[in-house]
C-alpha cells in the first residue's frame with residue numbers, strides 16, 4: 001500500500017471534495033481518497049500510484065495542482 005499527498009487547489013466545499021472522491025476512487029490503482037478542504041491537500045492510498053497521472057486527473061476535474 002502506498003500513500004501520496006498532493007497539494008491541489010480550488011477545493012472550497014464538500015461538493016468539491018465529493019467530486020474529487022468520486023473522480024479518483026478506483027482510478028489508476030487508487031483505493032482510498034481523503035480531501036482536506038482547508039489545506040487543499042488530497043491524500044490517496046492504493047498501489048502502483050503514478051503521481052503525474054493523478055495530478056492530470058485532478059486538473060481535469062477542475063482542481064489543478066499548484
Ligand SMILES: [Cu+2]
Nearest residue numbers: 012013015016
Ligand atoms: Cu465546492
